[in-house]
Amino acid sequence: MFASIQQQFTSYWNKQSLGKKITMVSLILAALILTPVLVNWATSPSYVTAYSGLSETDAAAIVQKLDDNSIPYQLKNTGTILVPSSQVYSARLLMAREGLPQSSTVGYELFSGTAMLGMTEFSQKVNYQRAVEGELQRTIGSLEAVKSVRVHLVTPEKTLLSSDQALSTASVTIQVAPGRSLDAAQVRSITHLVASSVEGMKPENVVVVDSAGNMLADGNGEGSNSSMAQKSDQRTAELAYAAEVQKRVQTILDKILGPNKSVVQATVEMDWTQREVTSNTYAPTEVAIRSSQIINESSSSGSTAGGVPGAASNLPTPVATSTGSGASDYKRNEETLNYEVSQVQSHEVVAPGKVSRVSVSVMVDGINDQAQMDTIKSAVEVAAGIDTTRGDQIVVESYAFDRTAADALTAELALQQQQELYMQIGIAVGVAVVLLALLFIVLRMISNLRKASKESWKTVLRPVGEMAAMQDTYVGPALQQPSGAMPAVIAALSANSQANNGRSDDDVVVQLTPKNPNSTASVDEQRSRVISRLTEDNPATVAEIIQIWLSESKR
Numbered sequence: 334m335f336a337s338i339q340q341q342f343t344s345y346w347n348k349q350s351l352g353k354k355i356t357m358v359s360l361i362l363a364a365l366i367l368t369p370v371l372v373n374w375a376t377s378p379s380y381v382t383a384y385s386g387l388s389e390t391d392a393a394a395i396v397q398k399l400d401d402n403s404i405p406y407q408l409k410n411t412g413t414i415l416v417p418s419s420q421v422y423s424a425r426l427l428m429a430r431e432g433l434p435q436s437s438t439v440g441y442e443l444f445s446g447t448a449m450l451g452m453t454e455f456s457q458k459v460n461y462q463r464a465v466e467g468e469l470q471r472t473i474g475s476l477e478a479v480k481s482v483r484v485h486l487v488t489p490e491k492t493l494l495s496s497d498q499a500l501s502t503a504s505v506t507i508q509v510a511p512g513r514s515l516d517a518a519q520v521r522s523i524t525h526l527v528a529s530s531v532e533g534m535k536p537e538n539v540v541v542v543d544s545a546g547n548m549l550a551d552g553n554g555e556g557s558n559s560s561m562a563q564k565s566d567q568r569t570a571e572l573a574y575a576a577e578v579q580k581r582v583q584t585i586l587d588k589i590l591g592p593n594k595s596v597v598q599a600t601v602e603m604d605w606t607q608r609e610v611t612s613n614t615y616a617p618t619e620v621a622i623r624s625s626q627i628i629n630e631s632s633s634s635g636s637t638a639g640g641v642p643g644a645a646s647n648l649p650t651p652v653a654t655s656t657g658s659g660a661s662d663y664k665r666n667e668e669t670l671n672y673e674v675s676q677v678q679s680h681e682v683v684a685p686g687k688v689s690r691v692s693v694s695v696m697v698d699g700i701n702d703q704a705q706m707d708t709i710k711s712a713v714e715v716a717a718g719i720d721t722t723r724g725d726q727i728v729v730e731s732y733a734f735d736r737t738a739a740d741a742l743t744a745e746l747a748l749q750q751q752q753e754l755y756m757q758i759g760i761a762v763g764v765a766v767v768l769l770a771l772l773f774i775v776l777r778m779i780s781n782l783r784k785a786s787k788e789s790w791k792t793v794l795r796p797v798g799e800m801a802a803m804q805d806t807y808v809g810p811a812l813q814q815p816s817g818a819m820p821a822v823i824a825a826l827s828a829n830s831q832a833n834n835g836r837s838d839d840d841v842v843v844q845l846t847p848k849n850p851n852s853t854a855s856v857d858e859q860r861s862r863v864i865s866r867l868t869e870d871n872p873a874t875v876a877e878i879i880q881i882w883l884s885e886s887k888r
Contacts (some may be wrong), residue, residue, distance in 0.1 A: 632663030
């Protein structure tokens with residue numbers, strides 16, 4: 334069957350002109366090429382620009398983060414990154430959380446590949462100043478506490494007299510990283526770094542300002558820098574304490590009312606006065622013995638020995654002496670007590686940074702129940718650590734929030750998602766239409782092929798009953814018999830053999846026509862030979878005929 338189809342296709346192909354052949358081949362190749370391309374284009378996401386004009390360092394860091402988070406991307410040039418349109422905002426938020434891009438400044442690589450020939454002196458000075466500013470921004474931006482930085486330098490023209498030469502100045506704007514702060518030592522290091530990098534600049538000529546407008550170094554000397562840095566640290570501490578109070582209160586309200594149902598603002602004032610207190614306390618009613626002294630003297634009376642004093646009275650032979658008697662008595666008692674009033678002396682150092690006042694303002698969305706408002710106020714007081722004796726204040730009010738901006742943003746997001754859905758549906762419908770068109774063209778080509786080669790299609794096998802009706806056509810007058818199944822057998826076999834072997838009707842008739850029509854033996858012999866040969870060629874047809882005979886004999 335496949336050989337016959339191949340033969341028919343070959344016949345049809347040979348009948349076509351060269352132009353039709355080229356057209357059919359082009360359509361088939363276009364269908365084979367465009368089908369996977371269209372499918373890939375329909376299923377691949379659309380990419381939009383997420384970042385452009387990036388430095389090579391920032392581009393490499395962003396690509397690394399995109400790989401870590403399995404976000405597909407495409408690179409265009411060296412400073413442009415494209416991501417799928419559905420992930421562009423999430424990718425930007427992710428990079429912002431990581432602090433990227435850090436900078437897009439240029440340094441001394443500005444002179445790489447630049448043709449110096451033909452450049453004016455002014456252009457060279459400007460490029461050199463840009464390079465120095467870029468290198469300083471990179472160096473200062475490498476500090477952990479610095480999120481971003483901008484540096485501006487002013488270098489006056491050289492003069493003939495050194496006494497008339499103006500000094501170079503610089504201004505530095507720093508955006509501090511969240512949760513970090515710059516102390517006085519870090520500010521001094523930045524000023525010395527900038528001053529040491531520019532010729533003719535002193536540290537006191539460098540002004541440092543943070544992104545909030547606070548003066549970190551005003552360029553008037555070390556004392557001023559220290560004072561400004563100290564004030565900045567104090568303000569940072571107050572803001573950090575207020576943020577902690579606000580976070581605690583907001584967490585409780587979000588658990589009670591739900592997200593976006595309340596707004597909390599907190600303000601903290603601290604006492605930064607450092608004091609040393611020394612106090613002496615006396616207790617007049619309480620006395621204590623400071624010192625005591627007691628003197629006791631005593632004497633008694635009795636007989637006394639008498640005689641001539643000298644050696645005679647001490648010889649072994651005693652010399653008579655005279656004795657006498659008398660009475661005497663002496664006593665003396667003296668006691669001295671010194672008392673002192675009780676005294677307590679204390680020395681106290683009061684450290685700066687003590688909270689002097691806390692103010693909390695809370696606005697909730699659309700609560701009209703006074704009991705619920707009282708409950709919320711009590712919870713906020715405890716969470717914020719409100720002390721009314723210290724002068725703290727708390728205000729809790731209910732008001733209907735304006736959600737116009739949020740609703741507009743939500744509607745815009747929904748519209749964008751709907752447009753993306755419609756675009757995807759349109760792409761899918763377009764691909765389906767193209768595929769159907771290609772399928773229609775292929776089916777039309779096959780139909781035309783069948784119509785054009787209809788005359789070359791030949792019957793492979795016919796039913797036996799049909800062959801029996803056609804026996805007159807294939808056998809001829811010499812082989813017709815009034816009855817019997819043998820002519821049908823010959824007709825069917827010869828017709829099937831003709832269809833299979835491609836013989837013409839004349840060949841079969843010639844083979845079946847006897848050389849001597851009057852000889853019956855010759856006809857039977859020819860029949861036997863024909864039946865034997867056709868049986869070898871078509872055993873299936875013979876088996877079918879035998880089954881028909883058996884069914885007829887059973888009747």
